[in-house]
Amino acid sequence: MFGGEFGAAGAEVVIEEFMTGEEASFFILTDGTHALPIGTAQDHKRVGDGDTGPNTGGMGAYSPALVLSDTIAQRAMDEIVLPTIREMARRGTPYQGVLYAGLMIENGQGRLVEYNARFGDPECQVLMMRLGAQALDLLLACAEGRLDQARVNWADDHALTVVMAAKGYPGPYSKGSIIRGLDALPETSSQMVFHAGTTERDGQITATGGRVLNVTARGATLAEAQAKAYAMVDAIDWPEGFCRRDIGWRAL
Numbered sequence: 001m002f003g004g005e006f007g008a009a010g011a012e013v014v015i016e017e018f019m020t021g022e023e024a025s026f027f028i029l030t031d032g033t034h035a036l037p038i039g040t041a042q043d044h045k046r047v048g049d050g051d052t053g054p055n056t057g058g059m060g061a062y063s064p065a066l067v068l069s070d071t072i073a074q075r076a077m078d079e080i081v082l083p084t085i086r087e088m089a090r091r092g093t094p095y096q097g098v099l100y101a102g103l104m105i106e107n108g109q110g111r112l113v114e115y116n117a118r119f120g121d122p123e124c125q126v127l128m129m130r131l132g133a134q135a136l137d138l139l140l141a142c143a144e145g146r147l148d149q150a151r152v153n154w155a156d157d158h159a160l161t162v163v164m165a166a167k168g169y170p171g172p173y174s175k176g177s178i179i180r181g182l183d184a185l186p187e188t189s190s191q192m193v194f195h196a197g198t199t200e201r202d203g204q205i206t207a208t209g210g211r212v213l214n215v216t217a218r219g220a221t222l223a224e225a226q227a228k229a230y231a232m233v234d235a236i237d238w239p240e241g242f243c244r245r246d247i248g249w250r251a252l
Helices: 068-089 123-131 135-143 222-236
Strands: 022-028 035-044 044-050 052-055 060-063 097-106 109-116 158-166 191-195 198-201 204-207 211-219
Touching: 022 068, 022 109, 022 123, 022 135, 035 068, 035 135, 060 123, 060 222, 068 097, 068 109, 097 135, 097 191, 123 135, 123 158, 158 222, 191 222, 211 222
Parallel strands: none
Antiparallel strands: 022 035, 022 097, 035 060, 044 052, 060 158, 097 109, 158 211, 191 211, 198 204
16 A cells, blocks of 8 residues: 555555444434434345355345344434434535444444445345335335324334345356246245346346345244245255355344
C-alpha cells in the first residue's frame, strides 16, 4: 500500500478500534418521524462450514437472532436508531424506508457497525417468511406516514435459509448448469425456494449467478426450520452447486 499500488486511496490511513463480539442484523421501518422494529436476523458470511474461508455476500441466515435480545434491541433503538432518525429530520433530510442496523454485540450491549438503507440478503428471505402478507401493510404504513399506528404480529417461530451457490464462488464460477428437482419442492407459507441467480432457458432452470438459490423454511424451533430447509436442499439435483451444511450453528 505504501508503495502506491492503490493510488490516491492509499495516501491516508485511518486507524480504527477493532470491534469484537458477535454481529447481528436489526431491521427497522421509519416514516421519517416514527420508527417500528420489524425483526432481527443473523447471517453467515464465510463460504465454509464453521465460518471458514473467504467472505461472501452471505451463505445463509436465520431469524430471530437469539444473540440480539429484546433488551439489547430496545437499547439500540433508544441510543442508536431513534437519535439517528431525529437528527436526520432536524437537518431537513428525513429518512423514510428500511433501516438495517448491523450491530456488534458483546457483554449484553450492541454497538453500531453500519447502516444499510435496504433489506439484507439473505436476511430478507427469512424476514419475509416470518412476516408474511403483513409486510405489505407495514411498508404501506411506512410510505404513508402511519407507522405510529402499525404493529408487527410475529408468530412464535423461526426461519432459516440456506444459500446454494455455484462451485467456485466467491471466486470464478461457471454459468449455465441445469438445476433439477425444483418443481417437486413445496411452495407454502413455511417452505419456499427464492431464486437469486437463475434463468429459465428452454423450459429448464439454469444457474447464472454466484449465489443462485435461497432454500428457506420455518419451524416451531430453529432446529426444525434447519431440518426442513436441508431436506429441501437434498432434494435439489444440481451437482454444480454447493452450500454450507451448518447454517444456524451459532444459535444451535
